[in-house]
Amino acid sequence: MNAHILLLAAGASSRMRGGDKLLEQVDGVAQLTRIARAALSTGLPVHVALPPDRPARQAALDGLAVHLVIVPDPSLGMAESLKAGLAALPPEAGCMLLLADLPDITAADLATLCDHWRAEPEAILRGAAADGTPGHPVCFPPDLRDDLMTLRGDEGARSVLVRHRARLRLIPLPDLHATADLDTPEDWAAWRAARK
Template sequence: MQARPAVIVLAAGAGARFDGAGGHKLAQELLDASVLGTTLRHAVASHLPVVVVTTPALADLACRHVASRDVVVLPAVDSGSAEPVGMGYSIAAGVAARAHAGGWLILPGDMPLVQPSTLIKVAAALVDHPVAHAQHRGRRGHPVGFAAELYSELVVLSGDDGARRLLSRYPVAQVEVDDPGVLLDVDTEADLERLRAVAAEGQQDPEATLSPRN
């Protein structure tokens, strides 16, 4: 049986644009969990393997939702460590931690409205395509998926560009989903307040709530 793709939840960024009080944006309350906790709940509900790439400050929060063996802890961005940092390095660390997966879905931890069904659909697209991403009403969003054949390129990523160069080098399957959450992230306190309102009402309207992720 072919191995299933793994969901790599990226939660190692500094969240520097967040201007709210009370710590990191991923630790902010969202209904009965946190921003990161809600993202992880949806990822786990997809029944795909999940690995979280995070920092010491958020490791305990991640471990409330996934097993400690599924948490990869990197040095904090501002820790002064000589270790490489950036989105690319986070992706590489997550891929290396699940080297035998049937592919990898990259999901930012600040996108808590992405639904389990969306993760499943993007994972399914990797059977026939080297790269796939979710989109809503023709607008590209997350997660972005990479097939197992790209392991050697993913595991050496570094810097802040993530895997963008791979998107330009390989054919990309655009997976249309009825899930506005694929466009929505939390960068500022205003984003968070709007997100709380949307979550409380059980509605998702990208035009009226959060600014879509570029």
């Protein structure tokens, strides 16, 4: 299977009131470091879309065998990060889109998705919470690249998922692994309290 992981890490963390959610500590390491390591554990090439003005995020990836993709203007929305990242991938490669702010996603979760993807490479696979709520990551076959490259703004890939819903398969992951994204200091505090 010719597939790459695109880790989207160019967002502004605007609701963190000066903090950076991707540098929050999870099990003793920055969240961005943790999820990049999980992605690398799959054995797939990993590209990380980063903003041009967050050197601490680049530093969190030092020593990891990831490909950095600098997004010129991430303020234009998530689609800009997605397109910049896709442009750095081989045109014939499938792409797993992985958000960098999912603190519960594990190497095992990504391995589960990869196993399903190998079995069904033409499908769109989407991680889901244990109750079936759709979440992330999302695996796209290479023939949908052109559709993804037309996206604009902050909608992510929703319109592509709707247009090709007949090909969509939800892959349940444990608990809320696929849906727990933490955007505020209060979110992080509640998540840490729940883990204790």
